[in-house]
Amino acid sequence: MNREQLITLISEKLKLIRTEKDLTQDQMSNLLGLSKKTLVQIEKGRIQTAWTTTVAVCALCRESSILQHELGGDPLEIVDLIANNGTLQPKEKTMGGYIWWKNLSEYNGYRLQQNAISQHFRILDTNNYRLLSTFDESLAEQEWEKITV
Structure with missing residues:
Protein backbone atom coordinates (compact mmCIF):
# COMPACT_ATOMS: atom_id res chain seq x y z
CA MET A 1 0.00 0.00 0.00
CA ASN A 2 1.24 3.49 -0.77
CA ARG A 3 0.13 7.02 0.14
CA GLU A 4 -2.25 7.39 -2.80
CA GLN A 5 -3.92 4.04 -2.10
CA LEU A 6 -4.44 4.94 1.55
CA ILE A 7 -5.87 8.35 0.62
CA THR A 8 -8.28 6.68 -1.82
CA LEU A 9 -9.34 4.10 0.76
CA ILE A 10 -9.96 6.68 3.49
CA SER A 11 -11.83 8.93 1.04
CA GLU A 12 -14.08 6.06 -0.01
CA LYS A 13 -14.75 4.87 3.56
CA LEU A 14 -15.04 8.20 5.33
CA LYS A 15 -18.84 8.25 5.41
CA LEU A 16 -18.94 4.68 6.79
CA ILE A 17 -16.36 5.57 9.43
CA ARG A 18 -18.34 8.67 10.40
CA THR A 19 -21.53 6.62 10.61
CA GLU A 20 -19.79 3.91 12.65
CA LYS A 21 -18.68 6.60 15.14
CA ASP A 22 -22.27 7.94 15.18
CA LEU A 23 -21.15 11.44 14.22
CA THR A 24 -23.02 14.04 12.21
CA GLN A 25 -21.30 15.75 9.29
CA ASP A 26 -20.89 18.84 11.47
CA GLN A 27 -19.25 16.82 14.24
CA MET A 28 -16.95 14.96 11.86
CA SER A 29 -15.91 18.10 10.01
CA ASN A 30 -15.07 19.76 13.35
CA LEU A 31 -13.14 16.68 14.49
CA LEU A 32 -11.04 16.66 11.32
CA GLY A 33 -10.70 20.43 10.97
CA LEU A 34 -12.55 20.52 7.65
CA SER A 35 -15.43 22.63 6.47
CA LYS A 36 -18.71 20.76 6.23
CA LYS A 37 -18.73 21.55 2.50
CA THR A 38 -15.37 19.80 2.06
CA LEU A 39 -16.55 16.78 4.05
CA VAL A 40 -19.67 16.51 1.89
CA GLN A 41 -17.53 16.69 -1.27
CA ILE A 42 -15.34 13.83 0.03
CA GLU A 43 -18.33 11.71 1.06
CA LYS A 44 -19.91 12.18 -2.38
CA GLY A 45 -16.68 11.09 -4.07
CA ARG A 46 -16.08 14.42 -5.78
CA ILE A 47 -12.72 15.02 -4.07
CA GLN A 48 -10.32 12.98 -1.98
CA THR A 49 -8.96 13.63 1.46
CA ALA A 50 -5.59 15.34 1.76
CA TRP A 51 -2.72 13.38 3.32
CA THR A 52 -3.09 15.27 6.62
CA THR A 53 -6.80 14.49 6.77
CA THR A 54 -6.07 10.85 5.96
CA VAL A 55 -3.59 10.69 8.84
CA ALA A 56 -6.07 12.44 11.15
CA VAL A 57 -8.80 9.91 10.30
CA CYS A 58 -6.42 7.02 10.98
CA ALA A 59 -5.35 8.54 14.30
CA LEU A 60 -8.70 9.78 15.58
CA CYS A 61 -10.64 6.73 14.37
CA ARG A 62 -7.93 4.19 15.16
CA GLU A 63 -10.39 1.83 16.86
CA SER A 64 -12.78 1.80 13.89
CA SER A 65 -13.61 -1.77 12.92
CA ILE A 66 -14.03 -0.57 9.33
CA LEU A 67 -10.49 0.83 9.26
CA GLN A 68 -8.98 -2.16 11.02
CA HIS A 69 -10.73 -4.54 8.65
CA GLU A 70 -9.73 -2.59 5.53
CA LEU A 71 -6.10 -2.20 6.62
CA GLY A 72 -5.57 -5.51 8.39
CA GLY A 73 -4.96 -4.09 11.84
CA ASP A 74 -3.79 -0.83 13.35
CA PRO A 75 -4.31 2.07 10.90
CA LEU A 76 -1.45 4.02 12.46
CA GLU A 77 1.00 1.25 11.65
CA ILE A 78 0.16 1.66 7.96
CA VAL A 79 0.45 5.47 8.19
CA ASP A 80 3.78 5.11 9.99
CA LEU A 81 5.07 2.68 7.37
CA ILE A 82 4.09 4.96 4.50
CA ALA A 83 5.45 8.09 6.18
CA ASN A 84 8.76 6.35 6.93
CA ASN A 85 9.26 5.04 3.40
CA GLY A 86 8.10 1.52 4.12
Whole structure:
Protein backbone atom coordinates (compact mmCIF):
# COMPACT_ATOMS: atom_id res chain seq x y z
CA MET A 1 0.00 0.00 0.00
CA ASN A 2 1.24 3.49 -0.77
CA ARG A 3 0.13 7.02 0.14
CA GLU A 4 -2.25 7.39 -2.80
CA GLN A 5 -3.92 4.04 -2.10
CA LEU A 6 -4.44 4.94 1.55
CA ILE A 7 -5.87 8.35 0.62
CA THR A 8 -8.28 6.68 -1.82
CA LEU A 9 -9.34 4.10 0.76
CA ILE A 10 -9.96 6.68 3.49
CA SER A 11 -11.83 8.93 1.04
CA GLU A 12 -14.08 6.06 -0.01
CA LYS A 13 -14.75 4.87 3.56
CA LEU A 14 -15.04 8.20 5.33
CA LYS A 15 -18.84 8.25 5.41
CA LEU A 16 -18.94 4.68 6.79
CA ILE A 17 -16.36 5.57 9.43
CA ARG A 18 -18.34 8.67 10.40
CA THR A 19 -21.53 6.62 10.61
CA GLU A 20 -19.79 3.91 12.65
CA LYS A 21 -18.68 6.60 15.14
CA ASP A 22 -22.27 7.94 15.18
CA LEU A 23 -21.15 11.44 14.22
CA THR A 24 -23.02 14.04 12.21
CA GLN A 25 -21.30 15.75 9.29
CA ASP A 26 -20.89 18.84 11.47
CA GLN A 27 -19.25 16.82 14.24
CA MET A 28 -16.95 14.96 11.86
CA SER A 29 -15.91 18.10 10.01
CA ASN A 30 -15.07 19.76 13.35
CA LEU A 31 -13.14 16.68 14.49
CA LEU A 32 -11.04 16.66 11.32
CA GLY A 33 -10.70 20.43 10.97
CA LEU A 34 -12.55 20.52 7.65
CA SER A 35 -15.43 22.63 6.47
CA LYS A 36 -18.71 20.76 6.23
CA LYS A 37 -18.73 21.55 2.50
CA THR A 38 -15.37 19.80 2.06
CA LEU A 39 -16.55 16.78 4.05
CA VAL A 40 -19.67 16.51 1.89
CA GLN A 41 -17.53 16.69 -1.27
CA ILE A 42 -15.34 13.83 0.03
CA GLU A 43 -18.33 11.71 1.06
CA LYS A 44 -19.91 12.18 -2.38
CA GLY A 45 -16.68 11.09 -4.07
CA ARG A 46 -16.08 14.42 -5.78
CA ILE A 47 -12.72 15.02 -4.07
CA GLN A 48 -10.32 12.98 -1.98
CA THR A 49 -8.96 13.63 1.46
CA ALA A 50 -5.59 15.34 1.76
CA TRP A 51 -2.72 13.38 3.32
CA THR A 52 -3.09 15.27 6.62
CA THR A 53 -6.80 14.49 6.77
CA THR A 54 -6.07 10.85 5.96
CA VAL A 55 -3.59 10.69 8.84
CA ALA A 56 -6.07 12.44 11.15
CA VAL A 57 -8.80 9.91 10.30
CA CYS A 58 -6.42 7.02 10.98
CA ALA A 59 -5.35 8.54 14.30
CA LEU A 60 -8.70 9.78 15.58
CA CYS A 61 -10.64 6.73 14.37
CA ARG A 62 -7.93 4.19 15.16
CA GLU A 63 -10.39 1.83 16.86
CA SER A 64 -12.78 1.80 13.89
CA SER A 65 -13.61 -1.77 12.92
CA ILE A 66 -14.03 -0.57 9.33
CA LEU A 67 -10.49 0.83 9.26
CA GLN A 68 -8.98 -2.16 11.02
CA HIS A 69 -10.73 -4.54 8.65
CA GLU A 70 -9.73 -2.59 5.53
CA LEU A 71 -6.10 -2.20 6.62
CA GLY A 72 -5.57 -5.51 8.39
CA GLY A 73 -4.96 -4.09 11.84
CA ASP A 74 -3.79 -0.83 13.35
CA PRO A 75 -4.31 2.07 10.90
CA LEU A 76 -1.45 4.02 12.46
CA GLU A 77 1.00 1.25 11.65
CA ILE A 78 0.16 1.66 7.96
CA VAL A 79 0.45 5.47 8.19
CA ASP A 80 3.78 5.11 9.99
CA LEU A 81 5.07 2.68 7.37
CA ILE A 82 4.09 4.96 4.50
CA ALA A 83 5.45 8.09 6.18
CA ASN A 84 8.76 6.35 6.93
CA ASN A 85 9.26 5.04 3.40
CA GLY A 86 8.10 1.52 4.12
CA THR A 87 10.20 0.48 7.12
CA LEU A 88 9.66 0.69 10.87
CA GLN A 89 12.09 -0.26 13.56
CA PRO A 90 11.19 -1.90 16.90
CA LYS A 91 7.92 -0.75 18.36
CA GLU A 92 5.24 -1.75 20.82
CA LYS A 93 4.11 -5.21 21.74
CA THR A 94 1.66 -6.75 19.29
CA MET A 95 -1.13 -9.27 19.79
CA GLY A 96 0.95 -11.83 17.92
CA GLY A 97 -0.87 -11.74 14.62
CA TYR A 98 -3.64 -14.24 14.95
CA ILE A 99 -6.23 -12.51 12.79
CA TRP A 100 -4.76 -10.67 9.80
CA TRP A 101 -1.30 -12.23 9.74
CA LYS A 102 0.14 -15.27 8.00
CA ASN A 103 3.24 -16.85 9.48
CA LEU A 104 5.76 -17.22 6.67
CA SER A 105 8.49 -18.69 8.84
CA GLU A 106 9.22 -19.46 12.49
CA TYR A 107 12.52 -19.97 14.28
CA ASN A 108 13.07 -20.34 18.05
CA GLY A 109 9.89 -18.39 18.81
CA TYR A 110 10.62 -15.60 16.30
CA ARG A 111 8.12 -15.17 13.47
CA LEU A 112 8.25 -13.65 10.00
CA GLN A 113 4.70 -12.66 9.08
CA GLN A 114 2.84 -11.05 6.21
CA ASN A 115 -0.37 -9.08 6.59
CA ALA A 116 -3.19 -10.65 4.58
CA ILE A 117 -4.69 -7.29 3.64
CA SER A 118 -1.95 -4.66 3.35
CA GLN A 119 0.66 -7.29 2.35
CA HIS A 120 3.40 -5.72 4.50
CA PHE A 121 5.87 -7.87 6.42
CA ARG A 122 6.96 -7.87 10.03
CA ILE A 123 9.23 -9.82 12.34
CA LEU A 124 8.10 -10.53 15.89
CA ASP A 125 10.32 -11.64 18.76
CA THR A 126 9.45 -14.38 21.26
CA ASN A 127 7.33 -11.94 23.31
CA ASN A 128 5.39 -10.56 20.30
CA TYR A 129 7.35 -7.30 20.13
CA ARG A 130 7.69 -6.03 16.59
CA LEU A 131 11.33 -5.97 15.53
CA LEU A 132 10.65 -4.74 12.00
CA SER A 133 7.77 -3.76 9.73
CA THR A 134 8.26 -3.12 6.04
CA PHE A 135 6.64 -3.29 2.64
CA ASP A 136 10.03 -4.37 1.26
CA GLU A 137 10.04 -8.18 1.07
CA SER A 138 13.78 -8.40 0.39
CA LEU A 139 14.54 -6.29 3.48
CA ALA A 140 12.28 -8.50 5.59
CA GLU A 141 14.08 -11.59 4.28
CA GLN A 142 17.51 -10.03 4.95
CA GLU A 143 16.58 -9.24 8.54
CA TRP A 144 15.04 -12.69 8.94
CA GLU A 145 18.28 -14.31 7.79
CA LYS A 146 20.19 -12.43 10.50
CA ILE A 147 17.91 -13.99 13.12
CA THR A 148 18.00 -17.52 11.74
CA VAL A 149 21.77 -17.77 11.25
